[in-house]
Amino acid sequence: MTDKSGGVRGQTVRPGKDARIERERRFLLAExxxxxxxxxxxxxTDRYLVGTRLRLRRAERSDGGCELKLTQKVPVARPGAIQGLITNTYLSPAEYALLASxxxxxxxxxxxxVPPLGVDVFDGHLQGLVLAEAEFTTDEEAQSxxxxxxxxxxxxxxxRFTGGRLVETSRQDLLQWLAEYGLRPTIP
Structure with missing residues (x-):
């Protein structure tokens, strides 16, 4: 049985052989x-596989490099920087193509x-959303x-500002959420 955040109710978050605790803080930016x-x-390009906690990512660097990976995120329903467990598997182009189907x-x-932040500027129906995140290895780093x-x-x-939720969000809802934080994006 899952909770509203997609995590398993009553599950404790413990790093495993392949999973690690994900610690990050997220921030809205005006531009x-x-x-x-x-x-x-x-x-x-993130592909959230329907009915799963899996995300397929294609990340192309401006210098021509490309990273293909499958990620599983097991969220926790608690406040703070610990977001849950994350496991990444790096893929070949053939593996990516198969999963992308x-x-x-x-x-x-x-x-x-933009150290220490990764700043995401969204496209499509999320255009106008600028979201930054900082990742940490310890709770102390995150808190300080x-x-x-x-x-x-x-x-x-x-x-509402997690990728798994944003991918399903309507434009109208996004604009309302941003307004709650005093942001009214101007779209060119």
């Missing part, structure tokens, strides 16, 4: 980062590396992190 601040740019909800975005001033609001504990 994309200045190009001069960006160290790497990725074009990302499965039914999925698709989300596209551009990720800008002071977000840069361009972070308008923290949404770490707002499940």
């Amino acid at each position: 994309a980062p200045a190009p001069s601040a960006v160290t790497v740019t990725w074009m990302i 499965l039914p999925a909800a698709v989300l596209t975005k551009t990720r800008f590396s 992190f002071i977000p840069p001033p361009e972070c308008v609001a923290e949404v770490t504990d707002d499940a």
Whole structure:
């Protein structure tokens, strides 16, 4: 039986042989980062496989590199930086192509590396959403992190701003959620 966050009710989160605890904090930004601040740019297509906790990702770097991976996220329903367990499996192009034939909800975005943040600028019906995340290896790092001033609001504990939820979100709902945080994106 699953809870509203997609996690298994009553399940404790423990790292396993292949899974690790995912610690991240998420923030809304009013706009994309200045190009001069960006160290790497990725074009990302996420395919959330229908009926599963699996995400298939194609991430293409601006320099021509490409990363293909299958990710399982087992979320926890508790506040704070620990988001749950994450397991990544890196794929060959043939493995990716086979899995990409499965039914999925698709989300596209551009990720800008602006250390210490990864800043996602979304496309399609999520255009206007700029979401930053910072990842941590310890609880202490996560708790002591002071977000840069361009972070308008923290949404770490707002499940609406997770990829699995955003991929199913209507444009109207997104605009309403952003307005709750005082953001009204201008779309070119």
